[in-house]
Amino acid sequence: MTDKKIVLAFSGGLDTSFCVPWLRERGYAVHTLFCDTGGVDAAEVDWIAARAKELGAVEHRTVDASQSIWDEFVVPLVQGGQWYQNQYPLLTSDRYLIVKHSLAWCDELGSRHFAHGCTGMGNDQVRFDVTARALGNYVIVAPIREIQKEHTEVRAYEQRWLEERGISVRARQKSYTINENVLGVTLSGGEIDRWEAPGEGARGWCAPAGQWPAHPLAVKIGFERGVAVALDGERLPGPEILKRLNRALAAYGVGRGLYTGDTTIGLKGRIVFEAPGLTALHVAHRALEEAVATRHQNRFKPTVAQKWVELVYEGFFYEPLKHDVEAYLQSSQATVNGSVTLETRGGQVDAVAIESKHILRSARATYAQAADWGVEEAEGFIKLYGMSSGLYAEVNR
Secondary structure (H helix, E strand, O other): OOOOEEEEEOOOOHHHHHHHHHHHHOOOEEEEEEEEOOOOOHHHHHHHHHHHHHHOOOEEEEEEOHHHHHHHHHHHHHHHOOOEOOOEOOOOOOHHHHHHHHHHHHHHHOOOEEEOOOOOOOOHHHHHHHHHHHHOOOEEEOHHHHHOOOOOOHHHHHHHHHHHOOOOOOHHHHHOEEEEEOOEEEEEOHHHHOOOOOOOOOOOOOOOHHHOOOOOEEEEEEEEOOEEEEEOOEEOOHHHHHHHHHHHHHOOOOOEEEEEEEOOOOOEEEEEEEOHHHHHHHHHHHHHHHHHOOHHHHHHHHHHHHHHHHHHHOOOOOOHHHHHHHHHHHHOOOOOOEEEEEEEEEOEEEEEEEEOOOOOOOOOOEOOOEOOOOHHHHHHHHHHHOHHHHHHHHHOO
16 A cells, blocks of 8 residues: 555546546545535435545545535625626535535645546636635646546546446436535536537436425515524524525426536536526525615615626636625625525515515605605606706707
């Protein structure tokens, strides 16, 4: 056995399964780490650990990062209220915590070698590498990028290489690249990459329309300073709220989408994603915030929040500007307190009721119904409000 220790961020999928024997054949003592954010059940966690041992890992470790992913990612994402290119809720942002925990184990082992299973075609390699360099001086080993130097059909090569060594590959992993955590599920590969309609196999948690319950579902989310703290009147830890929302709303197909957008490396990316819980939190928080914040706050904050989204998407989770932006987002949430009732009959979820002592409403006036000002005041306001445009028209007739 070699003393050349290396920590491999391990999920049990095709790429990281390939990495273990590949690294061993090159003299590494492989220590595998699975960062559990609560997106898989106990049986899957056990399977991942058994898979690592089957592949020859010297030691396997499972780290519970569910609270970390809530505190460091979910809270600012929901407070910001923006998704990447207004479509995608950054479901692979657990990568940053995976790297952080992996490097902590490297330090514990006295090793500077860190490995991941990212390809040379995607965004994750940027997230892993930039994070590792931001957190210390480590040697990054990326086996999948190495084999790309000689093989263009990487997944087919990985499958064949493993099968030649008697190592089985899950049938689903042969068709799709699947990422699953408490944030949601992403699927790519197969017909998705060919710009065709996703097949029935390209499905994670969300039930198809034919299986949605016949009765509507209502849930009530309580917020304090923009952070979800209660579900249906019960105070719960954030990760538990997200898990319960995932289960409840996935049955109604909520949060499923087909996203096409611009990747960090310049290619167009196309994925199926499912994020029932994040979708619910996003809809509820936005409805509450828009009711309690001023017009200027509601207009300005998306600009700042979009910068946070871009930094996180592109790998800059530990960039100082990201923390600066988060300070503003936290400040903007002082009055985002109250509860929102969501309702779904399937496919989408709507905010149907809002309760908060901070709603900016007047006891004397209601939009389009009643007012405590006169007609002359309304006409004077309109005249001054449109003065610039009116003068332009008058001068340039």
